[in-house]
Amino acid sequence: MSTTAVLRRFNRTYTQRIGVLEESFLGLGRPLAVSRLLFEIGATEQSGGATVRDLRERLDLDSGHLSRMLRTLEREGLVETIPDPADQRRRVARLTPAGHTARQELDDRSEELAARIVAPLTDRQRARLTDALATADLLVRAATVRLREVPPDDPAGRDALQRYLDEIDARFAHGYVTSGPVATEPGSTYVLATSDGEPVAYGGIRPAADPTTIEIKRMWVHSDWRGAGLGSRMLRHLEALAAERGATRIVLDTNEVLEEAIAMYDRAGYCRVDRYAGSDPHATHFFEKVTAPR
Amino acid sequence: MSTTAVLRRFNRTYTQRIGVLEESFLGLGRPLAVSRLLFEIGATEQSGGATVRDLRERLDLDSGHLSRMLRTLEREGLVETIPDPADQRRRVARLTPAGHTARQELDDRSEELAARIVAPLTDRQRARLTDALATADLLVRAATVRLREVPPDDPAGRDALQRYLDEIDARFAHGYVTSGPVATEPGSTYVLATSDGEPVAYGGIRPAADPTTIEIKRMWVHSDWRGAGLGSRMLRHLEALAAERGATRIVLDTNEVLEEAIAMYDRAGYCRVDRYAGSDPHATHFFEKVTAPR
DNA sequence: ATATTTCTCTGACTAAAGTCAGACATCGTG
DNA sequence: CACGATGTCTGACTTTAGTCAGAGAAATAT
Incomplete structure (x- = not known):
């Protein structure tokens, strides 16, 4: 089979089998996009938080849409946004302690989901899957540089x-x-x-x-x-x-x-x-x- | 790295790099779900069309939701639904000639997208990717049986x-x-x-x-x-x-x-x-x- | 023949996603 | 310090998604 055929087939399998699971699993009461945002903010924590602009670019969101989601998270007490000291027009978003907890929960769920997906596989299959996905990851990244x-x-x-x-x-x-x-x-x-x-x-x-x-x-x-x-x-x-x-x-x-x-x-x-x-x-x-x- | 870590990393890469592209590429004026439905109906054509029930199961959609999408496609003249001769309660959906054209267009776009994604890779890399994805496909399918x-x-x-x-x-x-x-x-x-x-x-x-x-x-x-x-x-x-x-x-x-x-x-x-x-x-x-x- | 089940459809929603214009503050530059 | 550029926000939408109850027709069981 040609590369494109394999890629397309894989894409179908993947979105059907894993994409769907993901949504039902990582919602946790929040819409998925908000969860993803929470996750993304957490990912930038060690570098002192992310500016709204960064987040917009990384998640490819409309400015209004993102702003509203940030307000949602602030209302829930999970995120706080403060003006960037380096440039007061910008605002950086950071997790509150409660936000860290919520993010950790998300992380755990994500880990659990991954574990469940591979649970039915034998050790040998799991090793093969790890190999295949690591290769695919590298190559997909390389292709989209x-x-x-x-x-x-x-x-x-x-x-x-x-x-x-x-x-x-x-x-x-x-x-x-x-x-x-x-x-x-x-x-x-x-x-x-x-x-x-x-x-x-x-x-x-x-x-x-x-x-x-x-x-x-x-x-x-x-x-x-x-x-x-x-x-x-x-x-x-x-x-x-x-x-x-x-x-x-x-x-x-x-x-x-x-x-x-x-x-x-x-x-x-x-x-x-x-x-x-x-x-x-x-x-x-x-x-x-x-x-x-x- | 553990299997779950690789799976999660791959998932991020994939949704970010390919999932996003897909939506912008396969919309063609219609919402993505409707496109997918059109595609799915086409996939069952050789077996005489799909019953609504089949489609619902394959795409995991709510009965009302699916029904409405079918009406949308009918209104556009792409699909026709007729009662199943074997069981008049059921209805089978089939593509009209215009529907075939639209589906073919989708198929072409999908092929083009796949080709674009792998275009920057060398032949050897492409072969490796094909291998890796075919393996991953089989294993993901096996895991989610x-x-x-x-x-x-x-x-x-x-x-x-x-x-x-x-x-x-x-x-x-x-x-x-x-x-x-x-x-x-x-x-x-x-x-x-x-x-x-x-x-x-x-x-x-x-x-x-x-x-x-x-x-x-x-x-x-x-x-x-x-x-x-x-x-x-x-x-x-x-x-x-x-x-x-x-x-x-x-x-x-x-x-x-x-x-x-x-x-x-x-x-x-x-x-x-x-x-x-x-x-x-x-x-x-x-x-x-x-x-x-x- | 009557009751029950199966199947699809419509109506009436709520929630989420996505868009666009413009308000308002702040920054860099001349 | 005035001016254009930048960055974020709110208001006011439209479009998709997704849910649920129930109507009505057809099949199946009793």
């Missing part, structure tokens, strides 16, 4: 860049001298991949000396996401951008400590070349790929 | 019984003499497992001569469902019923052609014994299991 261009000084991009540097630093036995944030170069473009708003991959292109050559810079994939094909997807995306800009040759450099990256470049059809002009002084491996002129 | 007691003359039970006999017949090289429907024996209980209303497993118990012994009869698992652990689940269920009725010993017989069944009984702790009184004349293998008295 969003790539978008960001300015070089975008905070999420900066964050990704910092992690990239940290990792080289941590892996680099000889102590890597962080070169600090790069200045914006004309013609360079950076792309950020996010999942649930979290940066999961980053990379960019910049023109090289030769006008038909473009250099790929600062490719990074979040460590939790290695092996999900995100690296090659980002690479293909950047190659497409380079092609749009008329490049027929792509170069890039990397450091020997980034073994997975090197393997990926090999797989993606890059050839090892000598150090090229303009490469990073700390780089140890150099690649190029010549693409057919359009 | 419903077991219920049925009277010996329940039509679904009869159907299951017939398939059981057919299969022995087909496999039995020497030509099996079908013994016809068994008369209801006092104290016997039959259990039917259904998935989407389809019988997928069947079995029953009946008291043996010895009052502390109960015999398990007519265990059958749908061929599509072998290997999903349904057989052992049914077996455990019947054993529990037998225990409730005070049995401390369970016997059963089967035919050598049903190899998987024999393997299952071995795995489930049954010992091979000699032919016992009251066993089926065509049976070739006999088992017993002594359970601790309560």
